[in-house]
Amino acid sequence: MRVQEIVDNVLVTEFVNASISADDINDLFKIVEELNWKYEHVNLMILVEEFPKLTKELIYSSIVKGIQDRKVIHKIAIVGEERALKLLVPLENLVVPWSEKYFDIKDMDDAWNWLKQETV
Numbered sequence: 001m002r003v004q005e006i007v008d009n010v011l012v013t014e015f016v017n018a019s020i021s022a023d024d025i026n027d028l029f030k031i032v033e034e035l036n037w038k039y040e041h042v043n044l045m046i047l048v049e050e051f052p053k054l055t056k057e058l059i060y061s062s063i064v065k066g067i068q069d070r071k072v073i074h075k076i077a078i079v080g081e082e083r084a085l086k087l088l089v090p091l092e093n094l095v096v097p098w099s100e101k102y103f104d105i106k107d108m109d110d111a112w113n114w115l116k117q118e119t120v
Helices: 022-036 056-068 083-092 105-116
Strands: 002-007 010-015 042-048 073-080 099-104
Touching: 002 022, 010 022, 010 105, 022 042, 042 105, 073 083, 073 105, 083 099, 099 105
Parallel strands: 010 042, 042 073, 073 099
Antiparallel strands: 002 010
16 A cells, blocks of 8 residues: 555545555554544545455454544545446445445546535
């Protein structure tokens, strides 16, 4: 995992390979916690080059961290060129406490606009 930039309450991070570890998730949530000191809600833009390998440990770690920070994370924009992620994100919305949306890489401006929109 590599942090690209932080703009206001939006953290942009990139997973540069298909292997995402529980440590990556922990590192991501540490940054979210730090941003939460400054912002009530934190939004994420996650750039994905290829479909990540999902292990039981990764899924468990993500769920536990997500439950702990459910009121902090507001939106997650997944940006990439993976058809499988485009299909997976709507399913994830059924079980995660934040709003997730998939964007093709060519629609990154739309992802930024969506993250910056306030929802009621």
